[in-house]
Amino acid sequence: MRKILFYLLLSLFAFAFLYPFLWMVSASLSEERSITNVTLWPVSLTLDHYIKLFQSIPISRSFLNSIFVATMVTFGVLVFSSMAGYALARHRFKGRNLLFYFLLFTMTLPFQLTLIPNYILMVQFGWTNSFAALIIPGLLNAFAILLFRQHFLSIPQDLIDAARIDGCNELRILFQVLWPVSVPTLITVGIITFMTTWNDVLWPIIVIREEKLMTMPQLVTLFAVGGRSMGQIGMKLASATLLALPIIIAYLIFQKHFIQSMAASGQKE
């Protein structure tokens, strides 16, 4: 009896979480005047909204921009954060503890504090309207360093010593000895970084004004807010569907990794 109640409740919530997505896809495939009649399946099926969308904004270009930016940032975070994490975990050097506490301190700083000055930096560097503004500030982050440090602390010293005896330098130890035994951490950091970069809107809106350099969420946001989608609910929903699609596909494939990674990122507090 209680089980039945549980299943009912769970199904109700599952419906509430999934149905809006189904509705969005169906509505984006329906004729504009029929959208209000959509309940689950498209009414008067059409691809019009998608065709018009591709004609009016450079959405495929923005998709490539987003892929490029998120890939570069993720790659940078993996390389540079694992370097710092390795040194903090396995090296002894002057100022190491200070650096570590400093790291913990910077993690608590709200982004609102550095938003305006960072924008001014971009202006001074001449990086506004360039990928540099989207990529370089994101190349390192404190949380990733912390995760790597934690993981590297658990690696047996023998492994590192053996590599040193073989004459490996520290970078080779990190990338050729430690990375292969750190795949779960690399996946966690990779997924979180890629996802947050892919989904970020505020920073791109601030530093990019040129349409051909915009990331996908930014372009879709400005399209939805600006006058161009006025009254065109179908096109708005089509743009939202296209924006959701890549992440949802990735999520369906790597579901377990996504959930584990995000759970790990929540533990940081």
Add this chain to the structure above:
Amino acid sequence: MSKSKTISSYLLVSPYLAHILVFVLFPVGFSLFLSFHEWNIISPMEYVGLSNYEKLLQDQYFLKSLRNTLVFLGIHIPLQISIALGLAVILNQEIGFRAFFRGAFFMPVVVSGVVVTILWQQLYGYEMGSINMLLMTLGLEKVGWLTDPSWAMPSIAIMATWKNVGLYIILFLVGLQSVPKSLYEASALEGATQWQQFWHITLPVINPTMIMVMILSTIGGFSLFIEPYVMTGGGPLNSTLSSVLYIYKQGFFYYHMGYAATLGLVLALIILLVVFIQRTVIENKQP
């Protein structure tokens, strides 16, 4: 410790040092510096003393944005904790299709806030929105979800809960699984009811998770931007003007860089203070 290894240590951390110097330390110092100046980026900077701070204290819009944040948090946090904890407790039982349910609840978490916002803007529509249509078929009155000033912020809080709750379900599940089974068994032998078990065993153990959920939701509430930006533009009657949206407007609409930096600085201090209070108050409440 060989000398070359010490050098290599510094080489390993050098990208981090450079990064933090340029993108964290300098900006923090510069925002303090900016808060004593007036500047529109183009013409020369002008020293204005404390006038930015004086202006801030009397700025109705900033105070309004803080009040809006309070409204948001007042609805979002209790809703988020009760739904997340409730569903996590159910999912922690022996239940079939657990992976499916977990996966479904988590779906909105991975999707961009932009998608969620565009989608809910339609669901919340007054004339044609699915939610009002549902209310009508149930024989209820339509609600001006995004057009009624007293409903707009609560609507955004409900949407934000829908978007984030999946993550907190997972976090609570992790917490629940750390409760030792033996505690339940022992207390059951002594005749404790399930409700007593939940109150006296489960809750104390997951208290750290509770604090974490609360702090993350609070930071999220103070960081609201894209939701009001896309859905309402801060209206109606500034009822959804969030602090970050206001900073954005001051900085990138009016180009008041000095004032926007002051707002950011003060807001950051408020966030740190609120999080600090939450931490100490809840931690002290523990038996």
